[in-house]
Amino acid sequence: MNQAIAPSSPSWKIKLLYDGQCPLCLREVNFLRKRDNGRGLVSFVDITTDDYQAEDHGGVSFEAAMGRIHAVLPDGTVIQNVAVFRQVYEVLGMGWVYAMTKLGWVEAIANFLYGLWANARLALTGRPSLSVLVRQRQQRLNQSASTGETQCETQCETQRCAPYES
Numbered sequence: 001m002n003q004a005i006a007p008s009s010p011s012w013k014i015k016l017l018y019d020g021q022c023p024l025c026l027r028e029v030n031f032l033r034k035r036d037n038g039r040g041l042v043s044f045v046d047i048t049t050d051d052y053q054a055e056d057h058g059g060v061s062f063e064a065a066m067g068r069i070h071a072v073l074p075d076g077t078v079i080q081n082v083a084v085f086r087q088v089y090e091v092l093g094m095g096w097v098y099a100m101t102k103l104g105w106v107e108a109i110a111n112f113l114y115g116l117w118a119n120a121r122l123a124l125t126g127r128p129s130l131s132v133l134v135r136q137r138q139q140r141l142n143q144s145a146s147t148g149e150t151q152c153e154t155q156c157e158t159q160r161c162a163p164y165e166s
Helices: 023-036 062-067 082-091 104-124 130-147 151-159
Strands: 014-018 042-046 070-072 078-080
Touching: 014 023, 014 082, 023 042, 023 104, 062 130, 070 082, 078 082, 082 104
Parallel strands: 014 042
Antiparallel strands: 014 070, 070 078
């Protein structure tokens, strides 16, 4: 008797898309990783790597992910803003931290405040504007495609890592 094998669902409960070059974002991600404690409940995806592909992460473009925090649920649903924090904290057993944001008016205020932060975070952390970051990324991707180099090879060459030292 042949039985169809159901596709396996991912082991993670939420895929968090984060800016790996933002020191404040990294602080939060490192805290969440400690809380995950190797359980794999949260899949952490650094959107700043040149191999980030929107189609692998709910269709969330680099530009959209840099503008606002996003996450993808196992069923493919994409969430953003404060709902991401609420869901991640729930998955990690700390749902009480963001529980109040389930109330519509509290969520609206929290999203407004988060929007202010999201719009200012690049400048506050001494980084170029979103449009500049998007343009720089596209230039790197175009250069990598034409030369066949990976981000790591390019970084190692510019930082004079062991494989490229003369």
